[in-house]
Structures are given as C-alpha cells and as structure tokens.
Amino acid sequence: MSERASAIYQAVILNHNRSPKGYGVVPLATHEADGFNPICGDKVNVSAIIVKDKFVNLGFTAQSCALCRASASVMMEALADSTLSRAEEFVSQFENMIRGKGVVIKGDAAAFEAMRDYPARAKCVLLPWRTLTEALKNGSTASGVPPGLTSVSTELGE
Amino acid sequence: MSRFSRNGKLNIEELRKVFPVLSRQIRGKKLTYLDSGATTLKPLRVIEAVDHYYRNGTANIHRGVHLLSEEATSRYESTRTAVKDFLNAGDEREIVLTSGTTAGINLVAKSFVKSRVKTGDEILITAMEHHANIVPWQMLRDETGCKLVVAPVLEDGSLDVSAFKSLITGRTKFISCVWISNAFGVINPVKEMVHAAKSAGVPIMFDAAQAVAHEAVDVQSLDCDFLVFSGHKLFGPTGVGVLYGKMKHLEVMPPQMGGGDMIKSVSFEKTIYADVPAKFEAGTPDIAAVIGLGEGIRFVTEDLGFDVIRAHEQELLVAAELALQDVPDLKILGTAHPKVPIFSMILGKIHAHDVGTILDLQGVAVRTGHHCAQPLLARFGVPATVRASFSIYNDQEDIKALVQGLRKTLEMFA
Numbered sequence: 219m220s221e222r223a224s225a226i227y228q229a230v231i232l233n234h235n236r237s238p239k240g241y242g243v244v245p246l247a248t249h250e251a252d253g254f255n256p257i258c259g260d261k262v263n264v265s266a267i268i269v270k271d272k273f274v275n276l277g278f279t280a281q282s283c284a285l286c287r288a289s290a291s292v293m294m295e296a297l298a299d300s301t302l303s304r305a306e307e308f309v310s311q312f313e314n315m316i317r318g319k320g321v322v323i324k325g326d327a328a329a330f331e332a333m334r335d336y337p338a339r340a341k342c343v344l345l346p347w348r349t350l351t352e353a354l355k356n357g358s359t360a361s362g363v364p365p366g367l368t369s370v371s372t373e374l375g376e
Numbered sequence: 377m378s379r380f381s382r383n384g385k386l387n388i389e390e391l392r393k394v395f396p397v398l399s400r401q402i403r404g405k406k407l408t409y410l411d412s413g414a415t416t417l418k419p420l421r422v423i424e425a426v427d428h429y430y431r432n433g434t435a436n437i438h439r440g441v442h443l444l445s446e447e448a449t450s451r452y453e454s455t456r457t458a459v460k461d462f463l464n465a466g467d468e469r470e471i472v473l474t475s476g477t478t479a480g481i482n483l484v485a486k487s488f489v490k491s492r493v494k495t496g497d498e499i500l501i502t503a504m505e506h507h508a509n510i511v512p513w514q515m516l517r518d519e520t521g522c523k524l525v526v527a528p529v530l531e532d533g534s535l536d537v538s539a540f541k542s543l544i545t546g547r548t549k550f551i552s553c554v555w556i557s558n559a560f561g562v563i564n565p566v567k568e569m570v571h572a573a574k575s576a577g578v579p580i581m582f583d584a585a586q587a588v589a590h591e592a593v594d595v596q597s598l599d600c601d602f603l604v605f606s607g608h609k610l611f612g613p614t615g616v617g618v619l620y621g622k623m624k625h626l627e628v629m630p631p632q633m634g635g636g637d638m639i640k641s642v643s644f645e646k647t648i649y650a651d652v653p654a655k656f657e658a659g660t661p662d663i664a665a666v667i668g669l670g671e672g673i674r675f676v677t678e679d680l681g682f683d684v685i686r687a688h689e690q691e692l693l694v695a696a697e698l699a700l701q702d703v704p705d706l707k708i709l710g711t712a713h714p715k716v717p718i719f720s721m722i723l724g725k726i727h728a729h730d731v732g733t734i735l736d737l738q739g740v741a742v743r744t745g746h747h748c749a750q751p752l753l754a755r756f757g758v759p760a761t762v763r764a765s766f767s768i769y770n771d772q773e774d775i776k777a778l779v780q781g782l783r784k785t786l787e788m789f790a
Contacts, residue, residue, distance in 0.1 A: 227734070284789070339729065339733055
C-alpha cells in the first residue's frame with residue numbers, strides 16, 4: 219500500500235467504516251436531517267434526541283463511500299453526550315481542520331487531517347457534519363427527500 | 377501509412393510523445409490517463425495551433441480588412457471545411473460551430489423541434505442518454521406539453537432495438553439518441569435506427585460526443601438529420617463543438633441568439649439575418665478553440681486514420697476485458713458488443729469514490745460517479761460506478777496499472 223493511500227485510508231478510518239458507531243435512525247428524534255452529495259449520490263441521515271441542550275441520543279445512516287461513513291461514525295463518537303454549544307464548536311473545528319486552517323483536534327477525528335490535501339473528497343468527509351448542522355437548525359420538522367436535503371456545494375461533475 | 381503507423385499498426389511510443397501531459401508525474405507516479413470519456417488529452421499540434429493564434433495572430437474574424445483578421449478568418453473557416461470532410465457532409469454550410477454538444481442539442485430542441493410539437497406529441501430518446509440529451513427535452517416537454525418517451529436498455533447495456541422501433545409511432549415527432557454510450561461504451565446500431573426513423577418519416581439526431589474519437593462518421597451515408605459533438609472529446613480544446621444539420625432544416629430554423637456576426641443588416645426597424653450557418657453563430661466565438669478543433673481533426677485523419685484507431689482500441693478492449701476478468705469481485709456494466717474500451721465498474725461493496733481515490737494515488741485517473749447518466753445507472757440499481765475510458769494513446773501498461781490499482785483497493789478494504 220502506498221504511503222499516501224495509508225495517510226487517507228488509515229486503520230482508524232477503515233475500522234470506523236467497517237464497524238460504525240451510532241449506526242441507525244434514532245426513534246422519536248427531536249432533530250433530524252438528510253444530506254445528499256449530488257456529485258456521487260451519497261446519502262446520509264442524521265437523527266438525534268436533544269434534551270436541555272444536550273444530546274441524549276445520536277444516530278446516523280448512510281449510503282456512501284467509506285470516508286463519509288467513517289466520518290459520520292467519528293462524529294457520533296465525538297459528540298455523544300455532548301452539549302449543543304460544545305457540538306457546534308467541534309463541528310466548526312473539524313471543518314477548519316479539513317479546510318487546512320491549521321486546527322489540531324484530538325481523538326479519532328484527527329485521522330481525517332490528511333483530507334486537507336484532497337478537496338474533492340473533503341465534501342464526502344464533511345457531509346455528515348453539515349447534515350448534523352442542518353438537523354440542529356431544522357428541529358424535528360425535517361426528513362424526507364428533496365425539501366429537507368442538505369446539498370454540499372458542487373464544483374465538480376461532467 | 378500515417379505519421380504514427382506502419383502497415384496499419386500503431387507506433388504507440390512515438391504517438392505518446394506528442395501528448396506532453398503523459399510525461400507528467402501524478403502524486404509521484406507515472407500518469408495512467410483513463411478518463412478520455414470525460415475529455416481526451418491534447419496532442420502538440422492542437423496545443424501549438426492554439427498557442428500560435430494567440431502568440432502570432434490574435435484578431436477577430438469575419439470583420440476587418442487587415443492581414444491578421446484575414447488570417448484568423450481563414451484558419452477559423454478552414455476548421456469548418458475540415459469538419460465537413462470529417463463528417464462527409466455534402467455542404468460546408470451544414471456545419472454550425474457551437475460551444476459544444478450541449479449547445480447543439482439545445483439549439484435543435486428550441487429552434488427545430490419546439491415549433492413542431494404540441495400536447496400529445498412525443499420525442500423519443502433512449503435510457504442510455506447523457507443528461508445533455510435528457511434535460512433539454514424535459515424542458516421542451518414542460519414548455520409544450522409533449523411527452524418524452526424512453527427506449528429501454530437490455531441487461532447487457534445495449535439498446536432494446538425492437539422496443540426502440542416499436543416506440544416510433546404516429547405521435548413521434550423527433551428522435552434524439554446517443555451513438556456511443558458515455559457510461560458503458562456500447563455502440564448503438566445507428567444505421568438501423570435511422571432506417572426505422574426514416575420509415576416513419578421522423579427526423580433523427582445523434583449525440584456523437586463519444587463516437588467521433590472512435591468511429592468514422594459519414595452523415596450522408598447515415599442520412600441522419602442532425603448530429604452533434606464536442607471538440608474536447610476529439611483531441612481538441614474545450615468550448616467548441618459542432619452541430620451538423622441538413623441544409624433544408626437549418627434554412628428554416630430561426631436563430632436562438634441575436635447579436636453581431638449573425639446579421640446581413642440591422643436597423644431599428646428591421647434586422648435581416650445572415651444565411652446558414654452564420655445566423656447561428658452570433659457574437660465572437662472561441663476562435664482559438666475552433667482553430668484547435670481543426671487540428672484535432674487533422675490529427676485523427678492525417679496522423680492516424682480510423683483503421684489504425686479502431687485496430688488499436690479493439691486490441692485494448694480485448695486485452696482489458698481479459699485482464700479485468702481476473703480481478704475478484706469486479707462487475708462490469710455494459711458488456712454488450714460492439715463497444716469501445718470504456719468500462720463502467722463496480723468493485724465488490726467498495727464505493728466508487730473510494731476506488732477512484734486509491735487509483736488516483738497510484739497515478740491512475742478514472743471517472744467516478746454517475747457519468748451524467750443517472751437514469752442509466754438507476755436502471756442497473758447503482759448510484760455510481762468507476763469508469764475507465766481508453767483512447768488511442770493508452771497502452772498495455774495502462775491496463776496493468778488499472779488492474780494493479782483495483783487489486784490494491786481490494787487489499788485495503790479486505
């Protein structure tokens with residue numbers, strides 16, 4: 219395996235892809251959103267129960283590439299039991315790390331740092347995080363196709 | 377014998393030397409370019425022609441009496457002649473220079489078909505169209521109330537020809553079909569399709585975007601009404617394309633864009649349009665790209681010839697099919713023959729984007745995603761595939777690099 223390939227597809231990412239944390243739709247979710255990447259057709263659903271500004275339950279489902287799925291799993295792990303303000307801060311830190319803004323974060327999420335050199339794939343990695351942000355905005359009214367979709371911006375495609 | 381061949385056999389080493397980008401290292405590896413379906417690489421003679429125009433002869437066309445303008449006009453118009461010969465059109469005026477395949481299809485939809493359809497009428501396409509040959513017709517459908525009818529594709533990725541024929545009825549007012557599928561590389565039986573259309577008296581257009589770099593086109597013998605393609609899939613620059621149309625059609629079609637260069641005279645009371653094809657070419661075009669397209673065509677006809685191209689590509693097709701058989705868990709969509717070496721692949725349960733990234737890290741450039749043919753992939757129940765599309769400059773080493781890259785991907789996800 220080449221050095222570069224192992225920088226992206228690190229064991230920690232491949233493990234999260236294989237055995238994702240928090241996989242499934244949270245029943246009776248208070249917050250939910252669907253995310254969609256029109257470039258590749260990846261779909262992500264993020265659902266949560268939030269009580270008193272704290273995640274009580276958080277889950278996701280994905281029909282996606284390994285990077286997107288592993289990224290969602292890492293997000294589940296990082297934000298379980300988190301407060302909303304802490305979650306929003308972490309989402310912003312994660313995005314800044316991916317955008318190559320020199321932010322260092324700890325834990326499994328740090329495994330995605332190499333993605334700053336692969337902007338085409340950054341969209342895959344960020345999809346779950348953007349979907350979570352959308353869910354927090356939407357509350358429980360969201361879900362379902364097109365109207366509730368969060369489309370990542372696209373500069374690609376034939 | 378042509379510049380890069382002897383006794384019909386391609387001298388691939390010499391040919392590769394005229395594609396400068398092939399000597400580039402990609403992420404520290406030799407470039408294996410397998411994305412010619414998206415756009416072909418450009419040979420030196422195209423690059424130099426574009427460079428020459430900007431460096432030695434920048435001028436606008438069809439106006440000005442100075443030498444630079446005359447030279448630019450002459451080189452611009454020489455592309456029209458080259459296209460006419462390339463397509464074996466009967467008349468140079470049947471060649472409209474556009475910005476690409478998409479522009480050509482949209483022009484025909486708006487200028488030719490729109491006034492010929494009403495509620496209840498039908499436009500026939502196939503299930504293997506590129507979005508460029510779907511969306512303009514949907515827009516027309518929504519505007520006019522006509523119906524878009526789609527001829528199905530069989531399990532092997534080929535057109536269901538008998539269904540196609542049976543869908544041509546008294547309600548069918550226009551047929552627009554792809555010649556070679558951009559997603560699968562499968563070649564449609566265009567002669568048979570034209571025959572079916574003619575028997576019913578329905579005009580037919582071909583999207584030849586993928587076809588022109590692989591197959592000789594003879595619009596007179598084929599007897600199609602319209603044909604469109606893009607320069608950048610024919611070794612030429614982006615931003616230029618061709619609409620071929622029969623003179624009798626082009627003459628009655630109103631222009632869709634007004635401006636300079638498409639008029640005979642303008643007053644505030646009345647404007648008289650220029651003749652075909654100028655009436656469709658408003659504004660200053662991408663002159664450099666048009667000149668480059670002419671060189672792209674000369675590269676194909678003078679330096680290679682379709683016999684050489686076909687022989688080399690069929691060799692690659694057979695060798696790649698054989699080599700890919702040995703990759704475990706690999707499924708190829710669109711196995712029907714005749715086809716050109718374009719392979720739409722699914723590797724086990726690994727997502728196309730992951731395969732594409734791991735191949736890229738080995739220097740192998742492929743397309744991943746839906747290839748602007750979402751309805752076709754949906755027909756096969758997948759959102760995305762990995763597409764390796766070969767061209768004349770690819771060799772056996774490229775097949776090896778692809779197979780090796782796919783095997784590495786499998787190892788990583790084991």
